[in-house]
Amino acid sequence: NAGVTQTPKFRVLKTGQSMTLLCAQDMNHEYMYWYRQDPGMGLRLIHYSVGEGTTAKGEVPDGYNVSRLKKQNFLLGLESAAPSQTSVYFCASGGRTASSGANVLTFGAGSRLTVL
Amino acid sequence: GNSVTQMEGPVTLSEEAFLTINCTYTATGYPSLFWYVQYPGEGLQLLLKATKADDKGSNKGFEATYRKETTSFHLEKGSVQVSDSAVYFCALSDQFRSSYKLIFGSGTRLLVRP
Numbered sequence: 294n295a296g297v298t299q300t301p302k303f304r305v306l307k308t309g310q311s312m313t314l315l316c317a318q319d320m321n322h323e324y325m326y327w328y329r330q331d332p333g334m335g336l337r338l339i340h341y342s343v344g345e346g347t348t349a350k351g352e353v354p355d356g357y358n359v360s361r362l363k364k365q366n367f368l369l370g371l372e373s374a375a376p377s378q379t380s381v382y383f384c385a386s387g388g389r390t391a392s393s394g395a396n397v398l399t400f401g402a403g404s405r406l407t408v409l
Numbered sequence: 410g411n412s413v414t415q416m417e418g419p420v421t422l423s424e425e426a427f428l429t430i431n432c433t434y435t436a437t438g439y440p441s442l443f444w445y446v447q448y449p450g451e452g453l454q455l456l457l458k459a460t461k462a463d464d465k466g467s468n469k470g471f472e473a474t475y476r477k478e479t480t481s482f483h484l485e486k487g488s489v490q491v492s493d494s495a496v497y498f499c500a501l502s503d504q505f506r507s508s509y510k511l512i513f514g515s516g517t518r519l520l521v522r523p
Contacts (some may be wrong), residue, residue, distance in 0.1 A: 396509030
């Protein structure tokens with residue numbers, strides 16, 4: 294009953310360091326997403342994927358890269374971290390329900406990143 | 410472009426009070442509308458959804474009706490509990506145009522006091 298699992302849950306970086314956040318889902322969903330959550334701004338989409346081997350830019354993609362080499366995994370990379378990237382990052386996966394056709398997203402628990 | 414506007418919080422209520430959290434949207438096409446809830450320290454969970462005009466979504470005593478004429482999807486509950494304290498997000502997804510991406514409002518924090 295894992296759903297969407299994010300690692301790590303917490304990380305502190307220095308400016309200029311790099312890191313990768315891992316998202317894994319076990320629901321066989323086609324779609325996966327990375328959002329960031331900042332106070333008073335809701336969730337903003339960074340990048341997303343509509344299937345294995347595909348990626349696309351969201352609303353705030355600058356400074357991030359992603360890869361979807363396997364259907365169940367979606368990686369978010371920061372090549373050179375900046376203080377503006379201090380945030381809580383959420384991964385989500387989604388698939389259409391048979392009854393409605395609407396894409397219901399399942400979210401991970403979040404990864405809190407601090408860049409000093 | 411598509412957008413969602415929610416009432417600002419925090420909303421503070423006493424237990425058993427009536428709750429309304431306003432949500433309006435701007436969208437081209439035919440969006441689906443959602444309410445997600447985030448409890449402290451957790452990710453977002455789907456609370457309810459509606460996929461076409463006049464649909465009513467409901468779950469755990471919460472309700473919201475998709476009003477195309479007023480482009481609204483207000484969340485209501487007749488009697489809130491302390492356990493309902495959380496942040497509530499209104500969201501839309503235009504499934505035919507945007508790869509099912511969700512666009513979120515800024516969230517409304519609800520605090521229910523005993």
